[in-house]
Amino acid sequence: MSQATEETMSGKARAATAPIIQAINASREYHLAGEVVHAVRSVNLSVHPGQFITLVGRSGSGKTTLLNMLAGLDHPTSGQVLFEDMDMATFNEKQFIQLRRHRIGVVFQSFALLPLLSAYENVELPMRIAGLGASERSKRTHEVLEMVGLERRAKHRPYELSGGEQQRISIARAVAMRPSVILADEPTGELDSVNAAAIFGLFRQMVSNDGMSIVATTHDRTLLDLADLIYTVHNGEIDLSQVGAHVDTDAQFRRPDDTPGSGSDSDSGSGTELTGTAKT
Numbered sequence: 690m691s692q693a694t695e696e697t698m699s700g701k702a703r704a705a706t707a708p709i710i711q712a713i714n715a716s717r718e719y720h721l722a723g724e725v726v727h728a729v730r731s732v733n734l735s736v737h738p739g740q741f742i743t744l745v746g747r748s749g750s751g752k753t754t755l756l757n758m759l760a761g762l763d764h765p766t767s768g769q770v771l772f773e774d775m776d777m778a779t780f781n782e783k784q785f786i787q788l789r790r791h792r793i794g795v796v797f798q799s800f801a802l803l804p805l806l807s808a809y810e811n812v813e814l815p816m817r818i819a820g821l822g823a824s825e826r827s828k829r830t831h832e833v834l835e836m837v838g839l840e841r842r843a844k845h846r847p848y849e850l851s852g853g854e855q856q857r858i859s860i861a862r863a864v865a866m867r868p869s870v871i872l873a874d875e876p877t878g879e880l881d882s883v884n885a886a887a888i889f890g891l892f893r894q895m896v897s898n899d900g901m902s903i904v905a906t907t908h909d910r911t912l913l914d915l916a917d918l919i920y921t922v923h924n925g926e927i928d929l930s931q932v933g934a935h936v937d938t939d940a941q942f943r944r945p946d947d948t949p950g951s952g953s954d955s956d957s958g959s960g961t962e963l964t965g966t967a968k969t
């Protein structure tokens with residue numbers, strides 16, 4: 690499997706390149722107690738480098754099922770999901786581990802933080818497993834905790850954090866790995882509107898500045914303007930409902946909790962630079 694390129698291209702140029710992930714007539718059925726649930730039906734979806742895609746749809750419409758297939762965590766019962774033109778269902782364990790360690794970052798709807806580890810350790814662990822050196826791990830961990838406004842919660846264990854704070858730690862963990870693609874399932878489901886907008890702003894910056902690809906599900910229609918493509922998921926099918934609507938990418942980004950009187954320990958009032966989030 691090839692590694693992500695280091696070159697920096699504009700989002701537009703990247704969108705013209707081959708898809709990094711591609712679902713081709715991908716369907717997922719569940720068989721339960723004699724009944725068939727058609728969770729995802731013949732979905733065709735291409736995720737290009739440097740694209741921010743959102744999936745919106747009602748509860749039970751198939752968003753998580755589709756995202757899990759795009760992540761290679763689940764496989765279609767018919768059709769295919771390709772990662773850089775390779776069918777993920779054919780990946781051996783080594784290839785799959787490589788994929789999860791270096792190329793695809795997943796933000797789970799349920800956060801999936803390790804309960805006995807601190808926020809800092811939860812963010813750092815995947816980098817340790819991936820073999821990053823101690824100083825780089827430390828640098829990145831501090832950087833992403835600051836990005837999500839939670840440096841002062843670094844020592845807290847998940848049960849000592851609010852739901853929204855746990856959610857932001859799970860986002861920080863995915864971002865710290867600097868994967869080529871982040872697949873985020875309801876990453877703002879626990880967040881207030883200011884923090885939710887900040888997280889989507891962070892995603893927008895990573896896509897625009899670093900050429901990362903992001904697919905995020907959301908129920909929050911106010912966040913959709915930041916995406917390049919908006920798909921509506923309905924009864925397992927997807928419809929492209931909006932294209933290229935994202936707002937000015939130079940718009941000022943405010944870090945979560947970076948609001949006046951929020952008690953943030955930030956020392957800069959505005960505009961977090963997401964420098965260095967391109968894969969190295």
Ligand SMILES: Nc1ncnc2c1ncn2[C@@H]1O[C@H](COP(=O)(O)OP(=O)(O)OP(=O)(O)O)[C@@H](O)[C@H]1O
Pocket residue numbers: 719720721726727728746747748749750751752753754755798
């Ligand atoms: N393991 C499973 N076995 C059987 N049916 C399942 C399973 N997982 C999901 N489903 C069904 O598949 C459909 C799609 O579920 P999915 O979790 O993808 O929805 P969703 O759009 O993510 O919903 P939400 O917004 O509530 O997270 C639902 O009807 C659900 O009941």
Ligand SMILES: [Mg+2]
Pocket residue numbers: 752753754798874
């Ligand atoms: Mg879901």
